[in-house]
Amino acid sequence: MPLRSRTAVTHQDYSAKQLKLLGVYGVSLLIIFVVPLLLWQAAPTKALAQVDWLDIATEGALFVLGMCWLMVILSARPRGRVTNLLVLGLACYCLGCFLDLLDEMFVVKAVPIYNWFEKMPTPIGLVILTCGLWLWRDEQEVVNRQLRTREQFYRQHHLTDGLTLLNDAKTFELHLTRQLASHRPLGLLMLDIDHFHQVNQRQGMEEGDRLLSEVAQWLSSQLRSQDLVCRYAGDSFVILLNGAIAPLVSTMAEQLRQGIRTLGCHASVAWVLPPPREIATEYPLKTEALGLLLSLNEKMSQQKTMRGRGCLQEGSQQERL
Numbered sequence: 001m002p003l004r005s006r007t008a009v010t011h012q013d014y015s016a017k018q019l020k021l022l023g024v025y026g027v028s029l030l031i032i033f034v035v036p037l038l039l040w041q042a043a044p045t046k047a048l049a050q051v052d053w054l055d056i057a058t059e060g061a062l063f064v065l066g067m068c069w070l071m072v073i074l075s076a077r078p079r080g081r082v083t084n085l086l087v088l089g090l091a092c093y094c095l096g097c098f099l100d101l102l103d104e105m106f107v108v109k110a111v112p113i114y115n116w117f118e119k120m121p122t123p124i125g126l127v128i129l130t131c132g133l134w135l136w137r138d139e140q141e142v143v144n145r146q147l148r149t150r151e152q153f154y155r156q157h158h159l160t161d162g163l164t165l166l167n168d169a170k171t172f173e174l175h176l177t178r179q180l181a182s183h184r185p186l187g188l189l190m191l192d193i194d195h196f197h198q199v200n201q202r203q204g205m206e207e208g209d210r211l212l213s214e215v216a217q218w219l220s221s222q223l224r225s226q227d228l229v230c231r232y233a234g235d236s237f238v239i240l241l242n243g244a245i246a247p248l249v250s251t252m253a254e255q256l257r258q259g260i261r262t263l264g265c266h267a268s269v270a271w272v273l274p275p276p277r278e279i280a281t282e283y284p285l286k287t288e289a290l291g292l293l294l295s296l297n298e299k300m301s302q303q304k305t306m307r308g309r310g311c312l313q314e315g316s317q318q319e320r321l
């Protein structure tokens with residue numbers, strides 16, 4: 001079955017996040033209770049007159065704030081390398097603050113190793129945190145680029161499809177006709193989700209709608225600002241790649257076909273280029289645009305037929321397993 005259970009994936013992500021949160025809470029509580037207990041055994045406590053309450057308040061506040069940042073990062077960020085670095089860096093920083101805080105309550109000079117150990121976590125944590133923030137900056141740049149593309153897309157085109165917020169087929173035809181009139185190179189690409197009806201059947205229409213919206217967003221984020229994507233019919237999308245020649249269109253087609261798997265589904269992708277100019281000018285532009293869309297549809301049907309045969313083989317193998 002080419003479509004894996006999207007709900008199951010979401011639940012897996014959710015429980016992995018919960019587990020991570022529990023892990024961090026557990027380790028934090030362990031450190032908060034066990035380290036003072038060990039210190040209490042090994043080092044005398046300071047007399048009240050020796051305690052600097054202002055230091056306790058400021059170092060305690062740094063520790064509490066650090067823990068709050070940690071929780072915010074854990075709950076708000078998606079899983080991944082950047083989050084791991086931020087969490088690890090903040091955890092080390094918090095540990096450093098906590099050890100500093102204990103320093104105000106116990107005569108830690110009596111435990112030489114503590115003296116040495118308490119100085120390590122904060123600088124190490126800050127270095128890790130800096131690496132994490134640096135990578136976060138890179139990640140944010142990519143996200144910003146995607147947002148800019150989307151924003152440009154919204155500004156330039158009328159949104160007509162209520163579900164995906166993409167253009168509909170009619171508007172696409174108009175853009176295509178206009179683009180053909182400019183005689184600049186272009187490529188047309190169609191992406192159709194494989195076995196989409198199974199999502200509706202197995203996981204409900206709502207999940208199907210969500211998948212369509214995700215695919216639409218993902219497609220918009222993959223395109224250049226001069227390209228145009230529209231929802232052509234139920235689960236198929238067409239893309240107009242402005243200024244693109246054959247190698248770029250075929251590479252793009254393959255990248256989209258592979259990339260869509262990150263959304264938990266498979267898709268068939270077909271593409272066409274307009275015929276050479278001297279042939280194209282024999283027809284009215286609108287007819288040429290419709291002809292192109294027709295041949296794109298035909299190519300897609302061929303792909304589906306070929307893939308269908310492949311899927312039947314896969315299915316029968318699975319049944320035998």
Ligand SMILES: Nc1nc2c(ncn2[C@@H]2O[C@H](COP(=O)(O)OP(=O)(O)OP(=O)(O)O)[C@@H](O)[C@H]2O)c(=O)[nH]1
Nearest residue numbers: 192193194195196197198200205208209234235304
């Ligand atoms: N959830 C949801 N489903 C839709 C929407 N529009 C169309 N569909 C469904 O999309 C499915 C399209 O079915 P098919 O054309 O057979 O496509 P498919 O199941 O992907 O099959 P292949 O393309 O041959 O792989 C139908 O079951 C429609 O009911 C929509 O807006 N939301």
